[in-house]
Amino acid sequence: MNTQHDPDIDPMVRAVLAFAGTRTSVRERRDDGLIPALHLASLDLRGTELVVLSACDTSIGAVQVGEGVASLDQALLTAGARAVVSTFWKVSDAATAAFMTRFYDALATGTPPAPALHRVKMEMATTHAPRDGAAFVVNGDGWPPAA
Numbered sequence: 139m140n141t142q143h144d145p146d147i148d149p150m151v152r153a154v155l156a157f158a159g160t161r162t163s164v165r166e167r168r169d170d171g172l173i174p175a176l177h178l179a180s181l182d183l184r185g186t187e188l189v190v191l192s193a194c195d196t197s198i199g200a201v202q203v204g205e206g207v208a209s210l211d212q213a214l215l216t217a218g219a220r221a222v223v224s225t226f227w228k229v230s231d232a233a234t235a236a237f238m239t240r241f242y243d244a245l246a247t248g249t250p251p252a253p254a255l256h257r258v259k260m261e262m263a264t265t266h267a268p269r270d271g272a273a274f275v276v277n278g279d280g281w282p283p284a285a
Contacts, residue, residue, distance in 0.1 A: 148176065149175075151176050153209050154174050155210060156173075158171075179212075181218075182218060187221065188219070188223065188251055192223070194227065211224050221277065221278040223241070223251060223275070223277075224275060225274055225275070229270050230270065233262070236262070237266075240258045241274075244257055251276050253280075
């Protein structure tokens with residue numbers, strides 16, 4: 139979840155992971171189920187192969203000069219996650235469910251995240267609006283670990 143642009147709030151605080159049932163805002167500065175990207179970046183996620191953020195707009199962030207895009211993806215990769223799957227825009231619940239089912243099925247066969255994502259995007263283009271599958275991206279190292 140990303141709050142609307144507010145120049146008074148650091149982009150790494152503005153980009154937040156919201157848990158189900160959260161009903162507060164970043165402006166209220168309450169710690170009720172909202173985890174800012176800044177906090178996520180400080181976690182130790184080394185050894186985490188893949189983080190999947192299947193909610194809408196999870197790859198959206200703010201450009202920081204010299205730092206790239208401040209986003210949940212960046213925070214999770216900084217924390218040590220090897221790869222992050224996220225979305226660039228809103229996708230219907232039905233299309234997301236279909237996409238994630240196929241994506242996890244592909245992962246279960248041993249297909250690495252990047253090729254699995256590509257394969258599912260191609261499949262989704264024949265059964266759903268191509269825009270639905272195109273929203274999903276993998277950032278980081280989407281390939282198998284080195285032997």
